[in-house]
Amino acid sequence: RKEVEQDPGPFNVPEGATVAFNCTYSNSASQSFFWYRQDCRKEPKLLMSVYSSGNEDGRFTAQLNRASQYISLLIRDSKLSDSATYLCVVNNQAGTALIFGKGTTLSVSS
Amino acid sequence: DAGITQSPRYKITETGRQVTLMCHQTWSHSYMFWYRQDLGHGLRLIYYSAAADITDKGEVPDGYVVSRSKTENFPLTLESATRSQTSVYFCATLAGIPSYEQYFGPGTRLTVT
Numbered sequence: 001r002k003e004v005e006q007d008p009g010p011f012n013v014p015e016g017a018t019v020a021f022n023c024t025y026s027n028s029a030s031q032s033f034f035w036y037r038q039d040c041r042k043e044p045k046l047l048m049s050v051y052s053s054g055n056e057d058g059r060f061t062a063q064l065n066r067a068s069q070y071i072s073l074l075i076r077d078s079k080l081s082d083s084a085t086y087l088c089v090v091n092n093q094a095g096t097a098l099i100f101g102k103g104t105t106l107s108v109s110s
Numbered sequence: 111d112a113g114i115t116q117s118p119r120y121k122i123t124e125t126g127r128q129v130t131l132m133c134h135q136t137w138s139h140s141y142m143f144w145y146r147q148d149l150g151h152g153l154r155l156i157y158y159s160a161a162a163d164i165t166d167k168g169e170v171p172d173g174y175v176v177s178r179s180k181t182e183n184f185p186l187t188l189e190s191a192t193r194s195q196t197s198v199y200f201c202a203t204l205a206g207i208p209s210y211e212q213y214f215g216p217g218t219r220l221t222v223t
Contacts, residue, residue, distance in 0.1 A: 034211075043200055043214035044153070087153070096160065097143065097168065098212060102152035 003027060004101035006088050012107045017078045021104045023071040023088030033064055035073050036087040038103065044087055047073075078108045113137065116201050116215040124223055129188045131218050133201030141204035142184040143168075143212065144176065146197040153200065159184055191222045 006023045013019050025033075033050035048055065050062040050071055061074040071088055088101035114135045123129050133142065144156040155168030157176040165176050173195060175187045188195055201215040 041198075041217075043216055044212075045214070046211050049211075096141075096166075097155055097158055099155075100145075100153040102150070 003092075003099045004088055004090055006101040006104050008102060008104060010105040010107055012109065013078055015078055015080060015108055015110050017108075018074065018076045019078060019106060020075075021073045021086055021088075021106075023073075023101055025069050025071065025088075025090045025099075027090065027093050027099075028066075028069060029093055030090040032091040032098075033062075033071055034089040034098070035060075035062055035071075036089055036100070038085045038087055040084075044100075047086070075106075078106075080108050080110060082106060083108045114201060114203055114213055114215040116199075116218050118218060119216065120219050122221045122223060123191050125191060125193060127191050129191050129220065131186045131188075131199055131201075131220070133184045133186070133215060135182050135184075135203050137203060137205075137213075138181055139203035139205060139213075140181070142178065143202040143204070144174070144184070144186045145200045145202065146170065146195075147200060147217075148197050156186065156199075188220075191220075193222050196220060196222045 004025050035047040036044040037047045038044040048057050050064045054063045059076045063072045085103040085105045087103045089098050117132045140161050143158040145153045147153050154170050156174050159165045159178045162181050178184050199218045202212045205211045
């Protein structure tokens with residue numbers, strides 16, 4: 001099992017749609033979880049951290065299920081500007097580095 | 111206030127040549143990282159450094175050398191470039207262990223012919 005697995009997509013949705021991305025991780029000792037966003041040919045940037053209680057930032061909601069080792073990202077009311085690749089990220093076993101999933105590509109169309 | 115910079119941004123080199131990619135940060139973050147990103151593989155960690163003069167291997171270190179004599183610089187050297195090292199290379203720093211937010215440089219696109 002790979003350390004961080006994501007559905008690569010692409011997810012093609014119309015503006016205004018709600019879309020959900022899922023991610024699983026293999027290291028049960030992981031303590032830190034994130035979603036990063038990467039625009040085409042640019043550097044990844046932090047979108048949001050993921051907490052056990054779940055957290056929301058505007059149209060974005062992240063959930064963590066430690067028992068199932070599963071992370072999700074929900075985007076409501078999709079905008080054209082949300083088109084990007086979304087990277088699921090967890091810390092490594094030693095807690096010294098981050099492990100990135102391969103990313104899920106989202107394309108929002110008008 | 112540039113934060114984290116990488117140079118060169120684009121590089122074409124020939125097989126067998128030595129190439130050094132530079133990474134510089136202005137924040138004095140302790141941790142620095144080098145990743146490569148290829149289609150189908152996502153971001154893979156090459157090397158990282160916890161502080162000056164402390165470096166450690168990541169997932170794909172073979173063919174690469176790093177050094178960190180100063181906190182702000184973390185160069186990555188390809189000792190004898192191969193075509194398989196054609197990739198986009200990202201340098202990153204870590205803001206702090208509790209937050210684990212990594213800041214990435216703009217990347218270096220390296221082509222080995």
